[in-house]
Amino acid sequence: MDLLQLPSELLYLWHTHRTEVLLSVGILFAVVRLALHWRTRRSKQTLTPPALSPIEEKSLPALIQQPVEPDEYTKLPAPRPPRPDTGPKRVTGTKRTKAIPAAKEPVVDSIQPIIFYFTLGGTTRAYAEYQASLLASPSRQILNPEILDLAQIDYDDYFISPPKSPSANTAFFYILLIPSYDIDTELSNFLAHLRETHHDFRIDTAPLAGLAGYSVFGVGDKREWKTEGEGYCKDAIEVDKWMARLTGRKRGYPLGQGDTSGNGVVETTLREWTEGIKSVIFGLAKGEGLGEGVKGSGEAVESEDDDDDGEGESGALELEDGRAANLRSQRKPSKRSQTDDLEDLRAPIPVDFTTTRPSSKTIPPPPKAMVPVNSPTYNSLTKQGYTIVGSHSGVKICRWTKSALRGRGSCYKYSFYGIASHLCMEATPSLSCSNKCVFCWRHGTNPVGTIWRWTVDPPDLVFAGMKEGHYKKIKMLRGVPGVRAERFAEAMRIRHCALSLVGEPIFYPHINELLAMLHGERISSFLVCNAQHPDQLAALGPVTQLYVSIDASNKDSLRRIDRPLHRDFWERFLRCMDILREKRFTHRTVFRLTLVKGFNIEEEAEGYADLVARALPTFVEVKGVTYCGTSTATGAGLSMGNVPFYEEVQAFVLSLEAALLRRGLEYGIAAEHAHSCCVLLADRGRFFKRAEGDEGGERKWHTLIDYAAFFRCLEGGEAFGPEDYVGEPTPEWAAWGRGGFDPRDERVDRKGKPKVVEVVG
Ligand SMILES: Cc1cc2nc3c(=O)[nH]c(=O)nc-3n(C[C@H](O)[C@H](O)[C@H](O)COP(=O)(O)O)c2cc1C
Numbered sequence: 001m002d003l004l005q006l007p008s009e010l011l012y013l014w015h016t017h018r019t020e021v022l023l024s025v026g027i028l029f030a031v032v033r034l035a036l037h038w039r040t041r042r043s044k045q046t047l048t049p050p051a052l053s054p055i056e057e058k059s060l061p062a063l064i065q066q067p068v069e070p071d072e073y074t075k076l077p078a079p080r081p082p083r084p085d086t087g088p089k090r091v092t093g094t095k096r097t098k099a100i101p102a103a104k105e106p107v108v109d110s111i112q113p114i115i116f117y118f119t120l121g122g123t124t125r126a127y128a129e130y131q132a133s134l135l136a137s138p139s140r141q142i143l144n145p146e147i148l149d150l151a152q153i154d155y156d157d158y159f160i161s162p163p164k165s166p167s168a169n170t171a172f173f174y175i176l177l178i179p180s181y182d183i184d185t186e187l188s189n190f191l192a193h194l195r196e197t198h199h200d201f202r203i204d205t206a207p208l209a210g211l212a213g214y215s216v217f218g219v220g221d222k223r224e225w226k227t228e229g230e231g232y233c234k235d236a237i238e239v240d241k242w243m244a245r246l247t248g249r250k251r252g253y254p255l256g257q258g259d260t261s262g263n264g265v266v267e268t269t270l271r272e273w274t275e276g277i278k279s280v281i282f283g284l285a286k287g288e289g290l291g292e293g294v295k296g297s298g299e300a301v302e303s304e305d306d307d308d309d310g311e312g313e314s315g316a317l318e319l320e321d322g323r324a325a326n327l328r329s330q331r332k333p334s335k336r337s338q339t340d341d342l343e344d345l346r347a348p349i350p351v352d353f354t355t356t357r358p359s360s361k362t363i364p365p366p367p368k369a370m371v372p373v374n375s376p377t378y379n380s381l382t383k384q385g386y387t388i389v390g391s392h393s394g395v396k397i398c399r400w401t402k403s404a405l406r407g408r409g410s411c412y413k414y415s416f417y418g419i420a421s422h423l424c425m426e427a428t429p430s431l432s433c434s435n436k437c438v439f440c441w442r443h444g445t446n447p448v449g450t451i452w453r454w455t456v457d458p459p460d461l462v463f464a465g466m467k468e469g470h471y472k473k474i475k476m477l478r479g480v481p482g483v484r485a486e487r488f489a490e491a492m493r494i495r496h497c498a499l500s501l502v503g504e505p506i507f508y509p510h511i512n513e514l515l516a517m518l519h520g521e522r523i524s525s526f527l528v529c530n531a532q533h534p535d536q537l538a539a540l541g542p543v544t545q546l547y548v549s550i551d552a553s554n555k556d557s558l559r560r561i562d563r564p565l566h567r568d569f570w571e572r573f574l575r576c577m578d579i580l581r582e583k584r585f586t587h588r589t590v591f592r593l594t595l596v597k598g599f600n601i602e603e604e605a606e607g608y609a610d611l612v613a614r615a616l617p618t619f620v621e622v623k624g625v626t627y628c629g630t631s632t633a634t635g636a637g638l639s640m641g642n643v644p645f646y647e648e649v650q651a652f653v654l655s656l657e658a659a660l661l662r663r664g665l666e667y668g669i670a671a672e673h674a675h676s677c678c679v680l681l682a683d684r685g686r687f688f689k690r691a692e693g694d695e696g697g698e699r700k701w702h703t704l705i706d707y708a709a710f711f712r713c714l715e716g717g718e719a720f721g722p723e724d725y726v727g728e729p730t731p732e733w734a735a736w737g738r739g740g741f742d743p744r745d746e747r748v749d750r751k752g753k754p755k756v757v758e759v760v761g
């Protein structure tokens with residue numbers, strides 16, 4: 001083929017294959033285009049990581065930190081400028097919140113008792129049935145009791161929360177009759193359930209607080225398990241403890257205990273205990289609360305965290321070394337108590353400094369209440385636990401009453417005179433006093449004066465108010481841990497009244513009528529006066545025991561320590577000594593010496609012996625002061641250093657005894673109560689004697705009082721004297737050198753743990 005044919009040949013080829021050629025070129029173009037597009041996509045994917053799992057996210061910062069060269073496809077949007085930090089969001093204006101109505105306590109007017117019992121031998125079941133019969137009453141307030149065997153029920157139905165009540169106004173009261181076993185039984189599981197429920201963090205710590213209350217009665221055997229320490233009623237004690245916690249301390253009545261070793265004793269105890277329960281349940285149905293302890297007498301707390309403050313008769317705390325101090329001394333005086341020192345704030349009181357009668361020149365202001373309701377004095381006294389009766393009287397539960405209710409011992413009046421503290425009411429018909437003794441811890445809140453310039457309440461009002469106040473406070477103690485049911489029941493009948501609380505009882509114009517009312521109800525009377533009111537002392541009628549405070553042996557010392565308001569205080573004091581001498585055959589007269597180191601101990605034994613020689617009291621009680629720590633005491637120069645050790649009190653008593661002997665006065669040491677730092681001297685000729693009809697027998701101290709004989713003498717209407725109502729011999733354990741603590745009571749330390757008693761010889 002020549003060259004001239006080439007164009008026509010190419011044209012021919014074009015026409016034959018042009019479709020394939022065009023198609024191939026199109027495909028090639030498409031391939032190149034696609035290749036370019038894929039390349040771009042791959043670059044973009046590298047910069048936008050896929051969504052990561054939370055775990056993978058942790059490595060995110062590493063990925064982001066890798067440098068990437070941006071190109072036209074990969075340019076990221078410019079980051080937003082950061083917001084200025086304005087702190088937390090503020091909301092202005094007031095948000096109106098809907099007041100949430102306070103949860104209303106349901107009004108309970110009927111109580112459903114449930115008696116739970118456990119038994120191995122059947123005894124406790126029988127007691128449960130007996131108790132149910134005692135409680136059965138067709139009244140609307142107490143529904144018929146249910147009886148449940150703890151071995152038959154599901155604990156979760158009753159002991160994680162109270163069961164569903166039959167009506168909104170009905171609440172449950174649990175009674176648990178619990179025997180004790182020193183072996184493993186189902187009862188051990190019950191105890192474990194209570195313990196675990198309390199400790200279970202998912203359950204409220206007081207899940208049974210919805211109950212109206214609970215009470216436990218233990219059944220045990222004293223023949224083998226003689227004391228609680230040895231296991232007597234141990235399981236009941238344990239149940240009581242856990243129930244107190246689970247119910248938020250809703251113990252309705254003290255733990256009862258029945259000893260199966262004596263014939264029929266348990267039935268009697270259970271019957272009396274059930275009477276107590278019944279009265280509590282009726283009270284609950286009437287809307288009365290449960291006892292939760294009394295202000296001024298300690299909190300209702302469990303024994304492990306018992307904060308029994310150890311306050312003595314006058315707020316004293318016993319120290320390990322035998323001294324006494326007041327707790328208030330360790331607390332800073334509050335602003336309130338400082339300003340409450342009314343004596344310093346009050347306008348001057350109209351005072352007659354010379355006679356017992358008001359001066360004719362003084363126009364007496366119209367009488368008003370000594371302690372008006374809601375006055376600072378009233379508020380301060382009630383805050384300290386006093387119940388103010390009428391306008392000038394008061395009553396208070398002392399710490400010994402609480403101690404005796406718990407079986408932890410009575411005050412020295414039990415060791416010396418046979419007064420059990422839980423049967424004793426401490427009261428005064430006059431909150432006012434004519435002295436300002438440096439050691440009187442009540443002094444800061446006391447009204448003072450030398451004449452009665454207030455309205456006078458009638459004695460029946462005073463007497464009724466005292467009893468009411470006392471019983472009310474005793475009832476409030478029933479929920480205190482450790483209170484013994486039988487003592488609580490006994491305490492509901494006052495047997496003794498100590499008119500000594502605060503102020504000057506003899507000041508009350510109707511003191512003799514008040515004493516007669518006490519005696520009319522067979523309540524014995526101990527009256528303490530301050531030797532500043534001779535006319536009233538001379539006119540005083542029968543008293544079971546008549547005290548005069550002897551705070552110093554000479555004029556200067558008395559002025560310094562008693563700070564009397566009467567100008568003729570020493571003359572008054574001596575006149576009282578003479579009146580006491582006259583009364584020694586009609587009254588049991590007692591000198592009460594309060595020893596204050598640095599004030600009235602050193603070298604005063606001879607002076608005191610002279611006073612004893614002048615008044616010839618039947619007894620001399622010597623007591624170490626209890627430091628009050630108030631601003632008044634501190635201002636008077638009193639400190640803990642003025643509190644004598646018990647050994648110092650003992651040494652003083654020995655020197656006083658010797659000084660008396662030198663004067664031919666036969667007084668001897670009859671008894672002691674180391675716990676109260678108190679020793680008793682008595683007239684040997686009158687009270688150290690043989691038992692009646694036992695001429696050759698041993699002589700013994702007879703300081704106890706025969707109270708029944710005292711009332712017989714009074715009612716007989718004939719003249720009588722102290723010898724006519726002398727009681728049994730003074731107990732051996734109260735003799736000099738024996739300490740004076742009744743071994744039948746349990747001695748505990750401030751934590752409620754058993755304490756070994758050390759007797760100072
Ligand atoms: C095995 C056994 C162990 C006992 N352990 C004690 C005990 O530790 N403390 C206690 O006060 N009484 C103990 N007791 C006395 C019982 O509590 C007492 O007999 C009670 O009435 C038993 O009640 P029940 O018959 O309902 O099971 C025990 C009695 C038994 C049979």
Ligand code: SF4
Nearest residue numbers: 313398411421424426
């Ligand atoms: S006599 Fe009565 S009031 Fe006084 S301390 Fe003893 S129990 Fe308390």
